[in-house]
Amino acid sequence: MQRRGFLRLLSAIPLLTATKAFSLEHNPKRKYLVLIELKGGNDGLNTVIPYNDNLYYENRPTLQIPLNQVLKINSELGLNPALDHLQKLYKDNDLSIIQNVGYNNPNKSHFTSLDIWETASEIKGANGWLYELFKHNQSDHLIDAMVFSGSTRLFEGENPNFLKVKNIRQFVKQSRKLKTPDYLSSDPAQVHLLNSINKIHKVASRLEDEVELSEIQSIKKGKINLSDQLMQTSFLMKNNVDIPILKVAIKGFDTHSNQKNEHKSKLTELNDALAKFTQELKSNNLWNDTLIMTYSEFGRRILENGSHGTDHGEASCMFCMGGKVKGGIYGKLPDLLNNNGNVASKIDFKEVYATLQNEWFKVDKKIIKNTPLNFL
Amino acid sequence: MKIFISYIFIFFIPTFTHALVIEDARHLWSRTGFSNSEFILNDYSNYSRNEAVALMLNSGSYTEPVTTLLAFDDDLYFQAKNKNIPFKDRREIKRSLKKSDRKKMIEWWHREILSSDNALQEKMVVFWHSHFAAQPGKVLIPYMVEQNQIFRKNALGSFKDLLYEVMHNPTIHQFLDNTKNTAKKPNENLARELLELYTMGEGDHYSEDDIKNLAKALSGISDDYNTKKTKVNYKRKDNSFITLFGYTGTIGMDKAIELILDHPNTSKFIALKLWREFVSSDPSSDKLNQLSRLFHKSNYDIKILVSEILNSTEFWNEKNRNNMIKSPFDLIVSSKIIIDFPSSDLLNLPAKMQKSGQKLFEPPDVNGWLGGRRWINSDLIIARQILLGQYLKKVVKFYKKVESNPNALEKAVDRAESEKYQYFSIGSSIKNNPNKRLDKRIKAVLLDHRFNFK
Numbered sequence: 001m002q003r004r005g006f007l008r009l010l011s012a013i014p015l016l017t018a019t020k021a022f023s024l025e026h027n028p029k030r031k032y033l034v035l036i037e038l039k040g041g042n043d044g045l046n047t048v049i050p051y052n053d054n055l056y057y058e059n060r061p062t063l064q065i066p067l068n069q070v071l072k073i074n075s076e077l078g079l080n081p082a083l084d085h086l087q088k089l090y091k092d093n094d095l096s097i098i099q100n101v102g103y104n105n106p107n108k109s110h111f112t113s114l115d116i117w118e119t120a121s122e123i124k125g126a127n128g129w130l131y132e133l134f135k136h137n138q139s140d141h142l143i144d145a146m147v148f149s150g151s152t153r154l155f156e157g158e159n160p161n162f163l164k165v166k167n168i169r170q171f172v173k174q175s176r177k178l179k180t181p182d183y184l185s186s187d188p189a190q191v192h193l194l195n196s197i198n199k200i201h202k203v204a205s206r207l208e209d210e211v212e213l214s215e216i217q218s219i220k221k222g223k224i225n226l227s228d229q230l231m232q233t234s235f236l237m238k239n240n241v242d243i244p245i246l247k248v249a250i251k252g253f254d255t256h257s258n259q260k261n262e263h264k265s266k267l268t269e270l271n272d273a274l275a276k277f278t279q280e281l282k283s284n285n286l287w288n289d290t291l292i293m294t295y296s297e298f299g300r301r302i303l304e305n306g307s308h309g310t311d312h313g314e315a316s317c318m319f320c321m322g323g324k325v326k327g328g329i330y331g332k333l334p335d336l337l338n339n340n341g342n343v344a345s346k347i348d349f350k351e352v353y354a355t356l357q358n359e360w361f362k363v364d365k366k367i368i369k370n371t372p373l374n375f376l
Numbered sequence: 377m378k379i380f381i382s383y384i385f386i387f388f389i390p391t392f393t394h395a396l397v398i399e400d401a402r403h404l405w406s407r408t409g410f411s412n413s414e415f416i417l418n419d420y421s422n423y424s425r426n427e428a429v430a431l432m433l434n435s436g437s438y439t440e441p442v443t444t445l446l447a448f449d450d451d452l453y454f455q456a457k458n459k460n461i462p463f464k465d466r467r468e469i470k471r472s473l474k475k476s477d478r479k480k481m482i483e484w485w486h487r488e489i490l491s492s493d494n495a496l497q498e499k500m501v502v503f504w505h506s507h508f509a510a511q512p513g514k515v516l517i518p519y520m521v522e523q524n525q526i527f528r529k530n531a532l533g534s535f536k537d538l539l540y541e542v543m544h545n546p547t548i549h550q551f552l553d554n555t556k557n558t559a560k561k562p563n564e565n566l567a568r569e570l571l572e573l574y575t576m577g578e579g580d581h582y583s584e585d586d587i588k589n590l591a592k593a594l595s596g597i598s599d600d601y602n603t604k605k606t607k608v609n610y611k612r613k614d615n616s617f618i619t620l621f622g623y624t625g626t627i628g629m630d631k632a633i634e635l636i637l638d639h640p641n642t643s644k645f646i647a648l649k650l651w652r653e654f655v656s657s658d659p660s661s662d663k664l665n666q667l668s669r670l671f672h673k674s675n676y677d678i679k680i681l682v683s684e685i686l687n688s689t690e691f692w693n694e695k696n697r698n699n700m701i702k703s704p705f706d707l708i709v710s711s712k713i714i715i716d717f718p719s720s721d722l723l724n725l726p727a728k729m730q731k732s733g734q735k736l737f738e739p740p741d742v743n744g745w746l747g748g749r750r751w752i753n754s755d756l757i758i759a760r761q762i763l764l765g766q767y768l769k770k771v772v773k774f775y776k777k778v779e780s781n782p783n784a785l786e787k788a789v790d791r792a793e794s795e796k797y798q799y800f801s802i803g804s805s806i807k808n809n810p811n812k813r814l815d816k817r818i819k820a821v822l823l824d825h826r827f828n829f830k
Contacts, residue, residue, distance in 0.1 A: 050476060099645055107578075108568065108584070109568070109572050109578045110741070110742075110743070111578070111743050112578050152753065159583070163753075163754040163755075164753040164754050164755045165754060167754050171754075173759070174758045174761075174762065175758060176766075177758075177761065177762075177796070178757065178758060178761060179823065179825065180760075180823075181825050183800075183825075183826070187698075187699045187830065188699075189656070189700065189749060190699065190826075191701040192749055192752060193741065193757070193825060193828060194825070196752060196753060196754050196757055197757060197825065199754060200754045200757065203754075220483070256553045256563060256565045257553050257563070257739075258554055270612075302789055305561060305562065305563050305564075306556065306557075306558060306560060306561010306562060306563060307553055307556035307557075307561060307563050307565070309553070311563065311564045311565070312564070312568070340584075
């Protein structure tokens with residue numbers, strides 16, 4: 001094939017010589033991070049509910065989750081009734097819930113706050129924090145990350161090493177038609193295009209080499225929801241396509257009005273997708289190699305607004321799941337009394353990142369200096 | 377002495393000797409929306425840069441839509457609002473109206489884009505649509521169509537008028553929950569985005585208190601289907617004394633807009649956003665301040681601002697050429713004009729545009745399209761190829777049918793290959809090779825990766 005020759009020529013990366021059957025046995029070096037972005041700012045208080053706090057009920061006259069529906073996980077906290085799979089993971093000690101996560105001087109713009117989360121920096125135009133992490137630690141993966149949906153900022157930098165792919169099946173098919181560039185350029189915008197094209201060919205060739213065509217063709221076509229995105233994620237993992245970070249996203253958490261039903265349906269979608277994904281990982285012996293983390297740009301106001309919704313707030317909760325996770329609650333109960341109507345940040349999200357950096361990726365060069373938590 | 381000479385050059389070249397060369401003409405033409413105004417490309421040597429800029433901007437002056445505007449079933453829309461009709465029935469009416477009119481609206485604009493000779497105006501309408509981004513989910517379709525006319529009329533007019541009219545159109549109020557914002561039950565959604573995205577830009581120049589107060593100023597607003605404008609319900613409006621940007625009193629929407637427009641960050645934020653629409657590198661802070669002052673002093677005249685941007689040395693700098701990534705809109709408009717394709721047949725264009733990352737009337741979120749490098753990622757590169765590939769297939773098919781003029785396709789291919797339209801030369805093995813099939817030749821031009829740039 002034309003692109004094969006080109007790749008050999010262009011890159012020093014040796015194409016894996018047709019060893020279709022990579023071992024599927026547990027590989028201690030293999031580690032996956034699956035990131036789930038909850039777009040819009042997830043309401044932490046109605047996700048992990050402080051059901052014994054009277055202030056919760058006072059502040060949420062129409063949005064409160066009735067006590068008898070809360071999925072209690074200890075004497076103070078319970079999960080939204082949509083999250084029964086997470087309750088089960090919690091019981092299995094495979095879920096850690098990190099409370100009051102945010103950062104100092106919180107910004108309430110979706111876009112700026114997401115940038116702060118994804119770059120771990122308040123400097124505009126900073127590189128993604130995972131880009132920096134891999135850059136400083138000599139990644140030799142096929143690519144560092146594949147993004148199925150949501151922001152790609154985490155992986156952006158001068159010489160990014162990720163792909164955005166909506167659907168693997170169409171990606172493989174359509175990439176065949178993409179012409180290999182026959183010119184070079186030094187202009188950054190042009191280089192951006194040429195690099196992207198080269199990466200497309202590199203990953204598509206690998207997929208074609210590693211995976212039977214019939215398997216690729218069995219993947220669901222067209223637009224894919226959260227659950228499908230996670231199925232494609234596990235497809236890549238099962239087939240050893242050497243991409244350590246996989247990112248998916250689910251929209252609809254910006255619940256300024258009519259929050260009750262919307263939030264419930266979003267959490268249900270998340271819960272059901274995770275249930276299926278967990279099962280898939282477990283049956284393929286991947287659960288211990290995988291860390292799943294949810295995040296959102298901010299939480300929401302303690303007091304509901306007049307439109308049966310909640311406006312942009314500050315700290316919220318995060319979930320980390322996987323076979324290697326030390327289950328439990330990290331952080332205290334949210335303080336609903338002061339701080340201008342907001343849940344104050346008590347744990348910096350960078351402490352969570354430091355945990356991934358030190359305890360999951362175990363890299364030599366630390367770019368996040370915060371003290372890690374002990375959920376891994 | 378050397379310094380002295382270059383000093384003279386800086387001052388005299390722009391006004392005196394800068395007759396356009398073909399590269400200049402093509403640069404101006406491509407950055408201003410691939411206008412049909414062929415004069416710039418044909419007679420470039422007759423014009424100086426300033427003259428060419430002025431002509432280009434005048435060609436973008438307001439023109440009425442060339443395709444027939446949409447008509448809506450007003451009776452049904454009134455029924456949908458009539459509280460005497462049971463809620464369930466009203467909901468059903470709304471649902472069916474949304475379904476049919478949404479499609480009508482999207483097709484209308486695409487057809488207008490393919491038919492209009494005023495590409496600069498369409499480009500600016502897309503720009504303002506992205507700036508005041510709204511999706512039709514929560515919004516009545518006739519309001520969005522009306523909003524599109526506001527963008528059209530003020531595309532290169534006054535930003536003051538534009539902001540005022542946009543704020544008096546119900547679209548963004550419905551989209552950002554402001555119709556629910558009342559004295560008793562405040563909702564900050566629109567207040568925040570009005571400052572962050574429409575006028576001042578995010579930063580320290582406003583506080584969380586400003587947002588709360590601005591929400592009060594914007595409270596009590598609802599829509600009026602008769603006028604397609606907003607109206608104020610004073611019983612629901614917060615009339616308390618508030619302080620906003622140094623002014624204290626009972627503040628309504630118009631006063632708030634006035635205060636926002638007086639704020640120096642507003643002219644700066646809009647000036648920067650427009651600069652980035654036309655120039656590939658950011659302005660120095662001096663340059664930005666100068667533009668911002670000019671814009672403010674001109675009473676927010678968009679044309680004066682854009683003219684200043686297009687006459688800047690940065691715009692004409694060789695380094696800043698052929699390195700902006702075309703939006704999907706640019707891809708289609710430039711192809712259409714380059715091959716002089718007369719048909720406004722939609723060819724499933726809206727769906728293909730969506731896959732390429734620019735579904736008109738459905739921007740990704742309230743921040744609009746970020747554009748620039750974000751037009752390209754692995755997923756979008758492939759989608760763009762499919763968009764153009766399928767467009768070309770239809771073009772070839774169309775031309776083959778035009779029996780009265782068997783050379784039509786050949787002419788289109790010759791046009792596409794000409795230096796006038798391309799900054800890169802097509803390989804000699806393809807160009808002027810009589811043995812190459814015409815459809816292959818046209819593909820060689822438009823599917824060349826360099827065609828992604830302007």
